[in-house]
Amino acid sequence: MTTRWSTPPVLMRVLAVLAVIGQGGIAVTGAVVRVTGSGLGCPTWPQCFPGSLVPTPNPDVAALHQWVEFSNRLLGIALVIVTGLCVIAAVFVRPRRRRLIWLACAMPLGVVAQAVLGGITVLTGLAWYTVAPHFLVSVPLVWLTVLLARDAWALGVPGSGVRTTTVPRAVRGLLAVTGVVLVALLVVGTLVTSAGPHAGDSSTPRLAAFSVPDLATAHAHLLFAFLGLLVGLGFLLHAVGAPRPVVVRFRVLVLVTLAQGALGGVQYALGVPEVLVALHVLGAMLTAAATAWLWAATTAPAPPGPSTGAEAVAEPALSVP
Numbered sequence: 001m002t003t004r005w006s007t008p009p010v011l012m013r014v015l016a017v018l019a020v021i022g023q024g025g026i027a028v029t030g031a032v033v034r035v036t037g038s039g040l041g042c043p044t045w046p047q048c049f050p051g052s053l054v055p056t057p058n059p060d061v062a063a064l065h066q067w068v069e070f071s072n073r074l075l076g077i078a079l080v081i082v083t084g085l086c087v088i089a090a091v092f093v094r095p096r097r098r099r100l101i102w103l104a105c106a107m108p109l110g111v112v113a114q115a116v117l118g119g120i121t122v123l124t125g126l127a128w129y130t131v132a133p134h135f136l137v138s139v140p141l142v143w144l145t146v147l148l149a150r151d152a153w154a155l156g157v158p159g160s161g162v163r164t165t166t167v168p169r170a171v172r173g174l175l176a177v178t179g180v181v182l183v184a185l186l187v188v189g190t191l192v193t194s195a196g197p198h199a200g201d202s203s204t205p206r207l208a209a210f211s212v213p214d215l216a217t218a219h220a221h222l223l224f225a226f227l228g229l230l231v232g233l234g235f236l237l238h239a240v241g242a243p244r245p246v247v248v249r250f251r252v253l254v255l256v257t258l259a260q261g262a263l264g265g266v267q268y269a270l271g272v273p274e275v276l277v278a279l280h281v282l283g284a285m286l287t288a289a290a291t292a293w294l295w296a297a298t299t300a301p302a303p304p305g306p307s308t309g310a311e312a313v314a315e316p317a318l319s320v321p
Contacts, residue, residue, distance in 0.1 A: 004094060005092060006092060006093065006094035007089045007090070007092040007093045007094075009152070009155035009156045011089055012086075012089050012090065012093060012100075012152040012155055013149070013152040013153055013155075015082060015085050015086045015089055015152075016086065016145065016148045016149035016151075016152040017149055018082045019079075019082055019083055019086055019107055019145040019148060019149075020142065020145040020146060020148075020149055020289065022075070022078065022079040022082055022083075023079070023107075023110075023138055023141045023142045023145050024138065024142050024282075024285035024286070024288075024289060025075060026072070026075055026076060026079055026114065026138060027135055027138040027142075027281055027284075027285050028278060028281050028282045028285065029071065029072045029075055030072055030134065030135060030281075031135075031277060031278045031281035031282075032068065032072070032278050033068055033069050033072050033200060034131070034193075034198050034199070034200040034277075035198045035274035035275075035277050035278055036064070036065065036068050036274065037065065037200065038064070038065040038066075038068035038069045038200070039069065039121075039122075039126045039131075039199070039200025039204070040061070040065075040069075040122070040125070040126065040200070041055075041061060041062075041064075041065035041066040041067070041068055041069030041070065042055070042066060042069045042070055042073065042122070043061065043122065044122070045118065045119040045122040045123060046119065048066065048069075048070055048073075054070065055067055055070050073118075076111065076114065076115060076118070079111050080108060080111050080112075080115075082107075083104075083107035083108040083110075083111050084108050086104040086107050086108075086148065087101075087104045087105055087107070087108060089104070090103075090104035090105075091104075093155060097151065097155075099151060100148070100151045100152070100155075103144055103147055103148040103151060104148060106141075106144050107141070107144070107145065107148070110137065110140070110141040110144070111141075113137055114134065114137055114138070114141075117130065117133055117134040117137060118134055121134050125203075125204060126199060126200045126204040127204070127205070128194035128195075128199070128204070128205070128206060128207045129194075131190075131193075131194065131199075131200065132187075132190035132191065132193075132194055135190055135281075136186065136187065136190060138285065139183065139186055139284075139285075139288050142285055142288045142289050142292065143288060143289075143291075143292040143295075146289055146292035146293055146296055147292065147295075147296055150296040154301050157301045162301070162302040163299040163300060163301060163302060164299060164300060164301075164302045165298060165299055166242075166243050166245075166246060166297065166298055166299060166300050167237070167240060167242050167243070167246060167298050168240050170236065170240075171233070171236055171237065171240060171242065171246075171298065172295075172298050174229065174232065174233050174236060175233060175291075175294065175295055175298065177229060178226065178229040178230065178233060178291070179291055179295070181222060181225050181226050181229060182226055182287065182288065182291055184222055185219065185222040185223060185225075185226055186284055186288070188215065188218050188219045188222055189219050189284065191207060191210070191215050191219075192212060192215045192216050192219050193277075194206065194207035195207040195208070195210060195211065195212045195215055196212055196272055197272065198272065198274070198277055216268055219264075220264075223261050223264070226257065227257065227258075227261070230250075230253065230254055230257065233250065234250060234254070237250055243297075245297045246294065246297045246298060249290070249293050249294040249297050250294055252290055252293070252294075253287070253290040253291055253293075253294050256283070256286050256287050256290045257287055257290075259283065260280070260283035260284065260286070260287050263276065263279060263280055263283055264280055264283075267279075267280055
């Protein structure tokens with residue numbers, strides 16, 4: 001009788017965490033590329049220069065710009081490797097977890113989509129309407145990697161193939177609305193950047209249909225709406241007696257959001273200096289991850305034994321002989 005090899009839970013967890021860091025990190029390094037004016041440091045894609053995959057001496061492009069852009073591409077390759085390993089590791093988890101496999105498979109597909117969008121961005125000369133989607137794709141990918149990490153941490157927990165809700169449906173509904181507002185907040189944030197001075201290259205046209213102050217005002221209004229929803233969510237969590245993990249993660253989200261809002265105000269007042277812009281992008285990724293982390297806490301592995309009547313939110317694990 002042969003024993004099938006099974007992925008150790010700790011390996012799946014490490015890969016999932018690396019995927020979270022990589023998906024958020026690629027957005028941050030992309031911001032560094034933009035604020036340093038290195039968007040066309042490698043003016044072709046997938047090659048850096050015609051006939052060369054790597055930076056090469058060129059009188060028209062500074063070496064710094066080349067290596068900043070090339071480093072971002074290298075991180076993308078590393079992310080492809082990590083996400084590919086996530087898929088392989090998820091497939092060999094025993095007993096098999098279908099949801100874990102689907103979440104893992106979404107990772108490399110998302111990275112490929114990012115690579116394609118990145119190529120389009122370079123080929124269009126960093127047009128703002130291609131740069132914005134290139135950033136925004138990172139948001140759902142960060143969300144999915146957080147859910148992947150949640151399922152990876154549940155490996156070995158009895159009944160982890162089925163998840164049940166830990167809070168009333170109203171809490172999850174309000175949190176879902178909060179997530180939608182967060183997406184709108186991030187979309188308008190990309191428009192502010194598209195109209196601002198950081199294009200990734202000095203010759204790139206900016207979004208001219210709206211002024212930066214008007215877009216920044218809309219961005220601020222959405223932030224206030226997001227904060228208002230968090231206040232309502234806080235009162236609701238208190239009213240229903242939410243479990244401690246949910247409350248702790250909610251507090252983390254509030255702190256991250258307040259820090260991100262303060263940073264945004266400071267960077268606008270100072271004329272959007274490069275360092276603060278990159279930090280603001282990091283804050284956006286942390287806010288998305290914290291929101292996903294809170295959402296992940298609204299379900300938990302169902303306890304073994306007879307059903308307790310809790311609402312099932314996912315399919316059971318599939319046994320593999």
